[in-house]
Amino acid sequence: xxxxxxxxxxxxxxxxxxxxxxxxxxxxxxxxxxxxxxxxxxxxxxxxxxxxxxxxxxxxxxxxxxxxxxxxxxxxxxxxxxxxxxxxxxxxxxxxxxxxxxxxxxxxxxxxxxxxxxxxxxxxxxxxxxxxxxxxxxxxxxxxx
Numbered sequence: 001x002x003x004x005x006x007x008x009x010x011x012x013x014x015x016x017x018x019x020x021x022x023x024x025x026x027x028x029x030x031x032x033x034x035x036x037x038x039x040x041x042x043x044x045x046x047x048x049x050x051x052x053x054x055x056x057x058x059x060x061x062x063x064x065x066x067x068x069x070x071x072x073x074x075x076x077x078x079x080x081x082x083x084x085x086x087x088x089x090x091x092x093x094x095x096x097x098x099x100x101x102x103x104x105x106x107x108x109x110x111x112x113x114x115x116x117x118x119x120x121x122x123x124x125x126x127x128x129x130x131x132x133x134x135x136x137x138x139x140x141x142x143x144x145x
Contacts, residue, residue: 037084041065052080053117075105079119087113092129102132114143 037050041061046052052059055078058071071078084090092112100106107130111119114126123145130139 037082039082041067046080050082052082054078054080056080077120079111081111081114081117081119083117084113096131098132102134102137104133107132107137109141 039046039050039052042065043049044061044065046059046061046067047056055071058069058078059080060068060070062068067080069078090112094110096108096110098108102108109128109130111126111128114124114128116124118124119126124143125145126143128141128143130137130141133139
């Protein structure tokens with residue numbers, strides 16, 4: 001599965017989150033994963049082809065056809081995810097615009113693969129890219145249960 005989780009952000013925009021297969025990142029990303037999942041949000045939604053699940057009320061596809069967070073609650077976690085059976089033989093490319101100052105408590109985690117579509121569960125394992133734990137950080141992490 002591929003996931004797009006975001007924490008404590010406002011007006012974060014993802015352009016072309018998935019172009020050929022996945023990435024996510026989400027929220028506010030352009031993702032390329034060859035052959036399995038493709039979504040650039042040009043259809044104006046994330047509810048079909050492919051179906052994204054999660055905190056769907058916290059997301060919109062804006063007028064520029066970019067996935068964008070719609071959550072304004074401080075210290076909140078929200079995500080979208082979609083199935084991806086080819087995650088172990090994939091390439092992720094994405095574009096992210098953070099319209100806030102990232103910090104140790106205000107950052108984005110983009111899950112590349114996870115054991116559960118609900119990445120908020122304590123026993124979910126996986127790999128994710130963290131953007132903004134420090135102002136310039138872009139790091140790959142492994143999450144163990």
